Amino acid sequence: MMKFRRLDLFCRVVDNYGDIGICWRLAKQLVREHGLAVTLYVDDLASFKRICPPVAEGAELQQVDGVTVRHWRDQDGSYMPHEVADIVIEFFAVDIPPGYIEAMKQCEPRPVWFNLEGLTAEEWVEGCHRLTSPQPGGLIKHFFFPGFTGKTGGLLREAGLEQERLQFAPAAFLSQLGLTPAEIASTRISLFCYPHAPVSALFEAWQTASQPMTCLVPEGVAADTVRSFTGGDGRAGTVATHGALTVRVLPFVPQPDYDKLLWACDLNFVRGEDSFVRAQWAGKPFIWHIYPQDENLHHKKLRAFLQRYAGALPGLADFSLRWNGAPSQGEAEDWAASWAALEAEAAAATVRAAEWQQQMLSLGDLASNMLVFAATLR
Numbered sequence: 001m002m003k004f005r006r007l008d009l010f011c012r013v014v015d016n017y018g019d020i021g022i023c024w025r026l027a028k029q030l031v032r033e034h035g036l037a038v039t040l041y042v043d044d045l046a047s048f049k050r051i052c053p054p055v056a057e058g059a060e061l062q063q064v065d066g067v068t069v070r071h072w073r074d075q076d077g078s079y080m081p082h083e084v085a086d087i088v089i090e091f092f093a094v095d096i097p098p099g100y101i102e103a104m105k106q107c108e109p110r111p112v113w114f115n116l117e118g119l120t121a122e123e124w125v126e127g128c129h130r131l132t133s134p135q136p137g138g139l140i141k142h143f144f145f146p147g148f149t150g151k152t153g154g155l156l157r158e159a160g161l162e163q164e165r166l167q168f169a170p171a172a173f174l175s176q177l178g179l180t181p182a183e184i185a186s187t188r189i190s191l192f193c194y195p196h197a198p199v200s201a202l203f204e205a206w207q208t209a210s211q212p213m214t215c216l217v218p219e220g221v222a223a224d225t226v227r228s229f230t231g232g233d234g235r236a237g238t239v240a241t242h243g244a245l246t247v248r249v250l251p252f253v254p255q256p257d258y259d260k261l262l263w264a265c266d267l268n269f270v271r272g273e274d275s276f277v278r279a280q281w282a283g284k285p286f287i288w289h290i291y292p293q294d295e296n297l298h299h300k301k302l303r304a305f306l307q308r309y310a311g312a313l314p315g316l317a318d319f320s321l322r323w324n325g326a327p328s329q330g331e332a333e334d335w336a337a338s339w340a341a342l343e344a345e346a347a348a349a350t351v352r353a354a355e356w357q358q359q360m361l362s363l364g365d366l367a368s369n370m371l372v373f374a375a376t377l378r
């Protein structure tokens, strides 16, 4: 089997943190678990630094956690064949610099070229996964899709993640984040959503909950609603209680700590792609706020996932659709009723979360699956 030594990963930060969040995880894992020399080309070091504080925003080239990080400024410049890696990954179909592609054409053998696509539960990806797309100069691009079935590349997951989760002690981590013993003893919910999420309606419903609840919100998330609930400036450390609900603003934490936050909560509101996948590895119930697309295309993706995940959880399915502004057949009149239906399913949702996690574990992990496939191409 041909041993690959070097891998280059091209990441463009469209907006938010998911693009770099996913690429950073993948880059680190390929170095740590597969011994590859990885160069991550990324165009936005400021967003990168939010999830990985050691990143130097002004550096053209830097080493971070064993990964070579190159600031990808533009599409200009020429490259020599020796600068081209054995495996080249474009994330989300970003355009690799033309000069780099010219150099790829001069490599013998040609590099393995992947377009790592976005995650969706829709069935069509099974037909597109691993498809080839011949390119000029004898180059061949392969589509590689993450997914939830054996006919896809599976999900990103580091080798030691599950072990680390099983050994994790939430109380120490939460008190380090500033939570009081009463907040730690309450029902804990993490809230990571896009600005258009109906948070104020939910806060209202939670204030009349039967048990004390603590909602943990990363700074900047649902900022307006958090400010009006807390009456503060919404900065990290801000906390307020009304009725049964306590809202505490957390700092935006380094990526590995975000996993711990998910492990420490009873229910996680997540969004986009990376936090969505991490919530599944946390083995806890979660509500997904999907990245909005034109003509509500995202509702189709959401329904495709709920069909696979929440077939036996009508309360969770209805709540998720409502949370994303998608029409739902659910009976619930309003948020209080929708929340009550979700709460009534808490035990079943927890069982389902653990079951689903095991199902996803059985698919292997995306990075290893990709390298196994790459080895068949040489």
Ligand code: TRH
Binding pocket: 014, 015, 016, 017, 018, 019, 020, 021, 022, 050, 051, 052, 192, 218, 251, 252, 253, 254, 255, 256, 258, 271, 272, 273, 274, 275, 276, 291
């Ligand atoms: O930030 P996002 O909304 O990213 C999105 C999605 O990826 C979407 O698919 C993509 O099309 C769009 O960007 C352009 O959500 P996501 O994917 O969950 O990424 C958030 C990252 O931020 C994830 O890696 C976890 C990380 N994070 C931290 O490191 N610390 C924190 O405190 C929080 C809240 C998140």
